[in-house]
Amino acid sequence: MKHRDVGLWDLYISFFKIGGLTFGGGYAMLPMLQREVITKHGWVTEEEVLDIYAIGQCTPGIIAVNTATMIGYRKRGILGAIVATLGEVSPSLIIITLLATVLFHVQDVMWVQRAFGGIRVAVCVLITQSVITLAKKSLIDIPTILLYLAVVLATFFFALSPILVVLFAIVFGLCVQAVKRRAS
Amino acid sequence: MIYLQLFWEFFKIGLFSIGGGLATLPFLYALAETHPHWLTAKQIADMIAVSESTPGPIGINMATFAGYQAAGLAGGLIATLGEITPSVIIIIFIARFLGRFDKNQHVKDAFYALRPAVVGLISYAGLMLLSVTVFPEQQFKLKEAVLYAVLVVLVLRFKKAHPLLWIVLGAIAGLLFALPS
Incomplete structure (x- = not known):
């Protein structure tokens, strides 16, 4: 299955482009991923990409990273997995470090503080939107609705650790x- | 040794956050409570804004930002490496031994409950953010509350709009109405 002819540098560059040109991760990365690994390089098929993406969603960690690791592994083994993953995260490291440095220097400027005062509200709105979209897909019956409410109450009012929530949810499911x- | 601590904390985030970028948020809030000198709840809001407005996976952007906030350039690098290490190990293991992991019945059963639990965790992160923005130090901020309500209505009306649009609108409103009020 492994194609030794796939260069490590090609893997790095392809995933660097995917990471650097995708806004928002998740589903937003699919078009860019398809363009690079299917259309341009023919490393995997359309179906394989969807399978890999589905596996990436069901495993811990960032979906984009999981997808990069899986494709890198299929093409060039463990080294390929590491190289593709580093390619995927490199643009973030560069862009965010630069921006964080700039922000650190201007954070006391009055208009920057005002802009961020409004941006913080916008971020609340974006999270609200995500919660509504996700809730429609995952709160599907009485046990899932009860679990959702229990998690919100336990974390917000009793500071229950998110790790315990995840472990409890697995057992609950x-x-x-x-x-x-058994009942049916 | 702060770098070792950072690596370990973000390793745990990578291991337990399931379901993509925003799923790492509740862990960042938990981190802000256990390590307040690394980052604060208010800074997390700014990190989300920057991470949503720049290319790259949100979870990775936030890890880089949080690591940078805690320990500078090397901190950003180490936090990110910590967060991706569990993924790399787990995915290689699955690719080698488990195949179509997502088709496994036990995995499906677990996800039946993991999905709503993760929505619950993201709601918790949203409530934390809302409480520092609209109710800082037990004070109700009317301007922020009105802006929030207006933007929620708009977001639900124009679902397809890019997140960056709302962030830009937020920034403009912040400048016009002299937030934080």
Whole structure:
């Protein structure tokens, strides 16, 4: 399956482009990913990309990183996985470091503070939008709605650790689905 | 050794945040509580804004930013490496031994509950952000509340608009109405 002819440098550059030209991650990366790894290089097929993307969503960590690691691994083994992943995150490292440095120097300027006063509200709005979109897809029955409410209350009012929430949800999902299957 | 601590904290974020960029947010808020000298809840809001308005995966942008905030240039690099290390290990393991991991029935069962739990965690992050923006130090900020309500209505009306648009509108409103009020 492994094509030794795929160069490590090509992998790095391709994923560097994907990382550097995708705004927002998640689904936003699919068009760029398809262009680079299917159309341009023919490293994987359309179906493979969707499978890899589906696996990337079901594993811990950033979806874009998981996808890069998987394609890199299929093409050039462990080294390919590492190189593709580093390519994916390199633009972020460069751009964010530069911006953070600039912001650090201008953060006390009056108009910057005012702009960020409004931007913070806009970010609240963006998160609200994400929550509504995601809730429509994942709050599908009474157990999932109850779990959602319990998580919000436990984290916001009792500062329950997100790690414990994730572990609890895994156990909860396995139990509820097992009970449902037994009942039917 | 701050670099080792940073690597470990972001390694945990990479390991337990499931479902993409915004899913790392609740972990950043937890980090702001355990390590207040690294980053504050208010700074996280600015990080989200910058991460949404620049290219690259949001989760990685926020890790770089948070690491930079905590320990400068090397901090940003180490936080990002910490966050991607679990992914690389887990994905290589799956590619080698598990194949179509997402088709596994136990994985599907777990995700039935993981999805709403992650929405709950993102809601928690949103509430934290809203509370520092609209209710800082128990004070109700009317201007921010009105701006929030207006923008929510607009966002729900124009769903396809790019997030950057709302951030720019927010910045303009901030300048016009002299926020934070």
